[in-house]
Amino acid sequence: MHEGILVTGFEPFSNFKRNISQQVVHLISTATIFDFNISTSILAVDETGSKEISDRIECGEKIGAVLHLGFSENANQILLERYARNHFQMKIADNSGRRLSSGKVSPGKSILETKVPRNFIENHLEGISKIRWNEDAGGFVCNETYFRSLLASSERRLPIVLFIHLPSEKILPLEEQYSIIISICESLNRILESN
Numbered sequence: 001m002h003e004g005i006l007v008t009g010f011e012p013f014s015n016f017k018r019n020i021s022q023q024v025v026h027l028i029s030t031a032t033i034f035d036f037n038i039s040t041s042i043l044a045v046d047e048t049g050s051k052e053i054s055d056r057i058e059c060g061e062k063i064g065a066v067l068h069l070g071f072s073e074n075a076n077q078i079l080l081e082r083y084a085r086n087h088f089q090m091k092i093a094d095n096s097g098r099r100l101s102s103g104k105v106s107p108g109k110s111i112l113e114t115k116v117p118r119n120f121i122e123n124h125l126e127g128i129s130k131i132r133w134n135e136d137a138g139g140f141v142c143n144e145t146y147f148r149s150l151l152a153s154s155e156r157r158l159p160i161v162l163f164i165h166l167p168s169e170k171i172l173p174l175e176e177q178y179s180i181i182i183s184i185c186e187s188l189n190r191i192l193e194s195n
Contacts, residue, residue: 089139
């Protein structure tokens with residue numbers, strides 16, 4: 001039995017009054033419908049927030065999977081991010097005022113890939129539209145968080161780590177996004193149980 005799934009979202013940032021990732025995580029945290037262990041965390045949109053989960057992994061916390069959720073104003077679907085890149089390319093400042101337009105997140109590799117299978121959508125999420133793999137998690141705190149978590153888990157069997165960018169509620173209503181994220185959590189749970 002694995003140690004459950006940790007789902008994270010982010011606080012609002014920039015000029016946004018809300019962050020849909022935080023809203024989805026709130027819905028998950030108040031639901032009681034899961035037949036597996038699921039926990040949640042809201043991360044700050046700054047360097048401290050980007051390190052929170054990687055620090056927990058490096059300290060040996062037992063987690064089966066980490067599902068990071070973030071908001072992308074440019075997304076028109078739910079984007080499952082295949083890679084995190086070891087660079088900053090911030091077009092806006094984070095919530096601490098930090099704005100790094102170049103440089104590395106961490107010494108070492110330039111790109112890291114999720115351990116979630118490439119056929120995840122086809123094998124586990126067939127019939128769900130409005131989702132797809134994406135290959136660029138951007139250069140903001142989302143990518144930084146993803147890179148740090150992938151790096152922390154890279155020498156371990158678990159947790160598997162995945163980052164998902166969510167579109168605006170205007171593109172896809174909150175309840176529909178919540179439902180899809182629950183399906184993804186259930187699918188991650190099945191992958192963990194089969195290993």
